[in-house]
Amino acid sequence: MPTLPGSVEAAYPNVDPYLPLRFETETDRRFYVDCSSVRGGVDEIKSLARNIERSTVPQYSKQLFTGHIGCGKTTELFRLKQRLEDDGYFAVYFDVDNELDLNDIGYPDILLAIARQTQQQLHNLANVELDDRLLEVIAGWFGKTIITEERSKNVETTLKTDFGLGVDSPVVVFAKMLAAFSGEIKNSRQRREEIRRELENNAAELIRHVNELIDDAQVRLSRKNKRGLVLMVDGLERVAYRVDDKTGISSHELLFFHQGSQLRSPNCHVLYTFPINLAFNSNINIGQVFPEYVILPMIKPDEAGQAKLRQIVASRLDVGTIFESPDLLDKLVTTSGGHVRDLLRLVRYALNLTDTQVSARNVEQATQRLVNEYDRITPDADLPRLHEVHETKQVPTDPAHALLLQKLLVLEYLDHTRWADVHPAVLATQKFQRFAEAQKKPKAKSRPGKSRQPKKP
């Protein structure tokens, strides 16, 4: 086992708050700490994997997965991918950020991206080529459907000159064409709407063609002794939130609920990440469309959880030499509230404050930096809500509190039941402390025997 970095310089790259672990390297595997026991005792990744492994063809699992920003979602997805691959599946993973425009996304874009990524990743990663004639037919269909008449008087010519239909090999034509469409979807609003309109008008055919491609992939994968195809679409939790003035339906509800059956349509296992607010939405019940959805809980900040958090740091650097005293790490662990990315950030801040060893003062300063950052995004108007959450350890299901969760001002944990608390960095802000102090005063003044007004009518 390689030695852990013992200097701040060498340790620095190991605590990157934005890099998920991909389990492709030995380092990634070393850095990974299984936290399922302190995330509520359930290994959510195992459950997701089991749902895939136990569904019998032609029943495929259709699952949703989410978690709060920076809680380790993508790392866990990569772990799932690793596990599925070890189990003999072929997993097509992609982040829509690189493929689509999150500001404006519809199910046709996602299906198109699925077709493109499936063909590409089979070609690049598994040396599997799909049926030539099939690709030609599908490319031809996409071409004729999407290249509208205004754009080209002669679709046949465009197909031939722009994409080499009938000239190049079908694989090349297919790849070229889908790359071109996906570029247009990502970068041109007008073309995106045009393409989407055409595909929506031909939804049944679109789904049929995507499934022909997937069916062919499944057959070819089984010839290579693979257990089947799993689609993993990441990044969809960041789809822009917008409410349609006319219908009152949010972009999130539209995509995952109203168009959920289209998202479920591929003939293989699918897993999408989704915006966490849908799980706390009173307009719709996401479970009706996706009965299997999983929320990755935060690491509990109790003793066992803190031990895991220390382990996360200790797997990446030599705590004994980097910190003047190993217990200095405890303060950073406590301030993180069990939020992995904040923990790594705090460690990085502490490292940036020194050229030699992290001192008690450095830890203090690093903590203060994070506190200042949270102070900035804590509106005064939310102080009563935050105080209430801190007192009751419960977070109501409403839009105002959903926003607090989204901004990580409130962290949510699982301990058989859900409970929540205010982020420790918010608790440490002056404004919160002053507010909490002010709440105590009336209590002291209130005379015994006189009934007090309940907080809420």
Added chain:
Amino acid sequence: MSDSTSTLPSDHNTEELTVMARMLRRSNGQFALAFARCNSPVQRASLVAILRDSLAALNIPIAEVTLSGPEADIPAELAAGAVPNPGAPLFVYGLESLMPSDLLRDKPSQAQYRALAQLNERRGRYQTLARPLVFWVPEYALRLIAEVAGDFWAWRSGVFEFVAGKEAVRETYQREMALPYVGESNLTRAEKEVRIRVLTALLDDYEGNDAETRAARSNVLYRLGQMQAALGQYEQARRLYEASLKIDKELGDRRGVAVTQGSLAYLHRLRGDYDQAEALYRASLKTMEELGDRREVAVTQGSLAYLHRLRGDYDQAEALYRASLKTKEELGDRREVAVTLHNLALLRVQQARLTEALELLARSRDLLREIGLEKDATRVEETIREIQGRLSEAKVP
């Protein structure tokens, strides 16, 4: 350019620079995202100069890009700015120019959302630049990013807060306040927007609770209101004036209250809300009379007169113009006299007393010529000719 001594970083800033330089060095050409909070562009320039020198000693060049404005395609412009020196830190300026400074709203505006959505949703593209990115932003922009572009914010590897020395803040404040208020004609839209950004950043430097700080804050809010009004952003201007008014009232600054009421009245008049406008003008007038500020009294009478003219209440308008004119003449303010003569003339036109109107316009024109406002004089001259034309047409049977 400002005196460099006033922008020297304090000890705190020196430490921040050290920490930032460490972070940039250790990023070692890998993607990292950092924010540097700095309210003054002048101060920013001196901080960047210091950083550039200390990084140059380590053989780390800095690439810089200034975003082109409200329509900027951020990833594309960063990619273009990041062409030289692979791996070198890229400093990004002007992100705030994509975010209208509508800071009195409870929620960010649509335009702000759009700019911030770009950051949030295309964050993968920043990663592909494979170098540390530092967004230099004023406080208000940083707050918006943290609140609205949560996914982008979540990637940060550092937030460096540079504080402005008191001297530097005061200097910016005094410079801004010394600039004469100019209406829509004298500044280009871009110039107005720059001033709005400077003023908005200044607001974050005046957040204390002492009377002096609050008075300065009120002045900045008022200036911002004027700028927004000049851009036609009347609703924003109204909110800014109201905020300024609130502070003036709390501070017992009667003059400030009266001035702001006058500006608010103007906005109500533009909306056609004449009753509200009149009430505010009257309140402003009363205070100015009590304070004995004859010039402001005369100006406000002129505004009220115009309001009455709009309502078709010519007698009231006449009386107010007369009173205003008398005071202005006594004060010897020839430009103001010329303005009132011109307005009185327009009232005469509305009353169809064209000969009298011509007489008044001629006096206005002559006065303007005397004080060298040739351009204005020419405009009055044009009006004279137009009315003469109408008179001769009328005489033709």
